[in-house]
Amino acid sequence: MNLEELQQIASGVHNENLLFDFEVNVCQGTGCLSQHSDDIKAALEAALAASGKKALIRRTGCMGLCAAGPLVLIEPDAQLLQHVTVKHADAVINSLGATPVAELQCDLRQHFDDQDHVVLENSGRIDPEKIDEYIARDGYQGLVMALTDMRPADVIKQITESGLRGRGGGGYPTGLKWGMVAKAQSETKYVICNGDEGDPGAFMDRSGLESDPQRVIEGMAIAAYAVGASKGYIYVRAEYPLAVSRLTVSLREARRRGLLGNNICGTPFNFDIEIRLGAGAFVCGEETALIASIEGLRGTPRVRPPYPAASGLWGKPTLINNVETFANVPTILRKGGAWFAAIGTAKSKGTKVFALTGKIRNTGLVEVPMGMPLRQIVEGIGGGVPEGRTFKAVQTGGPSGGCIPAELLDIEVSYESLIQAGSMMGSGGMIVMDDTSCMVNVAKFFMEFCMTESCGKCIPCRAGTVQMHTLLTRICDGSGTMDDLDLLVDLCSTVKEASLCGLGQTAPNPVLSTLRYFKQEYMDHIVNKRCTAGVCNINHAAEVIA
Amino acid sequence: MSAATEIKTLIIDGKDVSARPDQTILDVARENGINIPTLCHLDGLSDVGACRLCLIEIKGQNRLLPACVARVEEGMEVTTTSERIARHRRTILELLFAERNHICAVCVANGNCELQALAQQLGLTHVRFPYRNPALAVDASHERFTCDHNRCILCTRCVRVCAEIEGAHVWDVEGRGADCKVITDLAQPWGDKNSSCTKCGKCVQVCPTGALYEKGKVGVEHPKRPDFLPYLNLMREAQ
Numbered sequence A: 001m002n003l004e005e006l007q008q009i010a011s012g013v014h015n016e017n018l019l020f021d022f023e024v025n026v027c028q029g030t031g032c033l034s035q036h037s038d039d040i041k042a043a044l045e046a047a048l049a050a051s052g053k054k055a056l057i058r059r060t061g062c063m064g065l066c067a068a069g070p071l072v073l074i075e076p077d078a079q080l081l082q083h084v085t086v087k088h089a090d091a092v093i094n095s096l097g098a099t100p101v102a103e104l105q106c107d108l109r110q111h112f113d114d115q116d117h118v119v120l121e122n123s124g125r126i127d128p129e130k131i132d133e134y135i136a137r138d139g140y141q142g143l144v145m146a147l148t149d150m151r152p153a154d155v156i157k158q159i160t161e162s163g164l165r166g167r168g169g170g171g172y173p174t175g176l177k178w179g180m181v182a183k184a185q186s187e188t189k190y191v192i193c194n195g196d197e198g199d200p201g202a203f204m205d206r207s208g209l210e211s212d213p214q215r216v217i218e219g220m221a222i223a224a225y226a227v228g229a230s231k232g233y234i235y236v237r238a239e240y241p242l243a244v245s246r247l248t249v250s251l252r253e254a255r256r257r258g259l260l261g262n263n264i265c266g267t268p269f270n271f272d273i274e275i276r277l278g279a280g281a282f283v284c285g286e287e288t289a290l291i292a293s294i295e296g297l298r299g300t301p302r303v304r305p306p307y308p309a310a311s312g313l314w315g316k317p318t319l320i321n322n323v324e325t326f327a328n329v330p331t332i333l334r335k336g337g338a339w340f341a342a343i344g345t346a347k348s349k350g351t352k353v354f355a356l357t358g359k360i361r362n363t364g365l366v367e368v369p370m371g372m373p374l375r376q377i378v379e380g381i382g383g384g385v386p387e388g389r390t391f392k393a394v395q396t397g398g399p400s401g402g403c404i405p406a407e408l409l410d411i412e413v414s415y416e417s418l419i420q421a422g423s424m425m426g427s428g429g430m431i432v433m434d435d436t437s438c439m440v441n442v443a444k445f446f447m448e449f450c451m452t453e454s455c456g457k458c459i460p461c462r463a464g465t466v467q468m469h470t471l472l473t474r475i476c477d478g479s480g481t482m483d484d485l486d487l488l489v490d491l492c493s494t495v496k497e498a499s500l501c502g503l504g505q506t507a508p509n510p511v512l513s514t515l516r517y518f519k520q521e522y523m524d525h526i527v528n529k530r531c532t533a534g535v536c537n538i539n540h541a542a543e544v545i546a
Numbered sequence B: 001m002s003a004a005t006e007i008k009t010l011i012i013d014g015k016d017v018s019a020r021p022d023q024t025i026l027d028v029a030r031e032n033g034i035n036i037p038t039l040c041h042l043d044g045l046s047d048v049g050a051c052r053l054c055l056i057e058i059k060g061q062n063r064l065l066p067a068c069v070a071r072v073e074e075g076m077e078v079t080t081t082s083e084r085i086a087r088h089r090r091t092i093l094e095l096l097f098a099e100r101n102h103i104c105a106v107c108v109a110n111g112n113c114e115l116q117a118l119a120q121q122l123g124l125t126h127v128r129f130p131y132r133n134p135a136l137a138v139d140a141s142h143e144r145f146t147c148d149h150n151r152c153i154l155c156t157r158c159v160r161v162c163a164e165i166e167g168a169h170v171w172d173v174e175g176r177g178a179d180c181k182v183i184t185d186l187a188q189p190w191g192d193k194n195s196s197c198t199k200c201g202k203c204v205q206v207c208p209t210g211a212l213y214e215k216g217k218v219g220v221e222h223p224k225r226p227d228f229l230p231y232l233n234l235m236r237e238a239q
């Protein structure tokens, strides 16, 4: 394979598309599929056959606006249809080249216009199982350029220059990590893609793998070339069957096109990827636990150092990156590190995909440049909280993060500013809460998550989360005291500072951040025996007597 | 020997000490008579850094490091006790006491228990957390030994000694979080007729509490001898 051959494949696809007057893209992401968008596609195909029109009906990955699903996108005039059902099939086909179906029009310009799609550029645009469609949108140019034109060190230089940082939560500079693995002395090295994604409310990585799997595969291959690895693993949780099946097909397609396997692009570079299924433990997303899990051991974290870059899978130097981190790589190689570094803030470059959920109108997947004010994401792109409700907080970083209150909505999204606000970027979950959410209850929810997901290896996390959960439960049910609150704060400090891995170290964050911004709600529960949001079931007996 | 040229010097609690580069902070501290509390660590076994009692401070670093696994580095300044560390250590012990049923007065290990000894040493006088009183099983199926999960602190010494020294790998951990439990074979009774247990008793000797004990022996009659390991390893290396 060389650039010319890629070009040929691309023109093949373009020529084929020219045979059609229209493209009808039907979203087959998990969200729309759950509303039977596969039946809609079949109905559209049947209606099309009857109509005699020339249209290409394409299965695509997630279009992002899951709240309005099932979605259908009609090209060439970029007409987005929402809440499509099987019953609409005839009307949709009849509307091709005629008047659009008024009741299905989705007019959310601002939702899309404010976004900047790098990682999601192909999502909802191509058939995720057709490698040629990926190639037709410049796919694999990055890999071919790397293999034929660049030394591994040049690749790492581009990544370093781009300023890309890990999208799995920690934000570690990707170029630096690649450089470490590249420098490690070993015959055998591994590349691992972390697709465990266990945070509640997060579905960025799942969607990426479902919608544009070749992008992740290409990113991994480029990484493998850069660090000197010939074997890769994609670790996906078994609860993501669609991602797994699309990946399986995509790996086969990449091998068929000679983009995985031996002597890729006629060079001495060999690389292949295997899928490993996780059993859905949150802690298995932690890199050392994930590695243990691939090795067939119990998925528990171990003390670092040594870091995986020095001693990872089977004791060999191992590069482990998040799905979205890898998904950025092909574009960086194609457009250059400097191009990427021009997006974002001084220290947080590029874009970030967020899974916008909770009490918000436009639930779905969004990709925005780093540095965008939170307000623009929540109120602009997200459309704000539903009618009649008031915004209270936005939770980022999942169980490791915190809640950001209304008065801080103007901060920009970047690794630094979110940490400063007592939360963190995390992997990209963004849960919006309104006045019907009780912040103590929210803290309890996340603590319960950490408690049940703790691997149990170290004492502060295993036993500390249980006690914190008990204290939060007491406060929620109105039996908590001020002593309980002090004890809770004290425990937060020990669990944060003494736990072995990131799960325990960050488990207190939801408590600490809600205490920082919503202390009054804690006091209401403890002193006034009242839950202003009306969520907690407090026994009012005490109030009546007084 | 090249290692000799690589001797590191560091400061522990204000004292200048020297170390081989492969030594942990705990090794060097103990060599120099500086006591750091430990529970999961045992000389002769691999380290897991799980109990977190051995956390120490290093000058210039905000993060606390487990002394049992952290390697020495040239010029390091280590503090093994501070108000902050002492607070965490006491809280960790409190969490352990509240987690299962550690009622010393009726425990076979009373007077021979590392958990009890540490609590005394660190001046733990009361537990602020509600006792969870889980109802856990006692496995008395083995002809010579008993496993009382109520006293287990999940240090995994039994798991490691059995796998690493005896080579039988009878023990393991099942479950997650508070549901973790040590198990024999694939969660079969310890005394099962097909058990892979060799009855060597090493796990009983290394267990820091009364979770594993020899039947018919109580309290002072049941001194445990976890210190056999370094000798055993030394003898094996010498062979």
Ligand SMILES: Cc1cc2nc3c(=O)[nH]c(=O)nc-3n(C[C@H](O)[C@H](O)[C@H](O)COP(=O)(O)O)c2cc1C
Binding pocket: A165, A166, A167, A168, A169, A170, A171, A172, A194, A195, A196, A197, A198, A199, A282, A283, A284, A285, A286, A287, A288, A320, A321, A322, A323, A325, A427, A501, A502, A503
């Ligand atoms: C409890 C826990 C869960 C984690 N889960 C994930 C995950 O689901 N996906 C992920 O990419 N990283 C996860 N991480 C972070 C990984 O340990 C690791 O830092 C990351 O995969 C590195 O990739 P990056 O540099 O590209 O972000 C988790 C960390 C912790 C402590």
Ligand code: SF4
Binding pocket: A283, A300, A301, A453, A454, A455, A456, A457, A458, A459, A461, A462, A499, A500, A501, A502, A503, A504, A505
């Ligand atoms: S912090 Fe929690 S999840 Fe991490 S090793 Fe300790 S017990 Fe396991």
Ligand code: SF4
Binding pocket: B151, B152, B153, B154, B155, B156, B157, B158, B159, B182, B203, B206, B207, B208, B209, B211, B212
């Ligand atoms: S049985 Fe004893 S040695 Fe084994 S984990 Fe429990 S306390 Fe530790």
Ligand code: FES
Binding pocket: B037, B038, B039, B040, B041, B048, B049, B050, B051, B052, B053, B054, B055, B066, B067, B068, B069
């Ligand atoms: S002795 Fe170091 S963590 Fe337990």
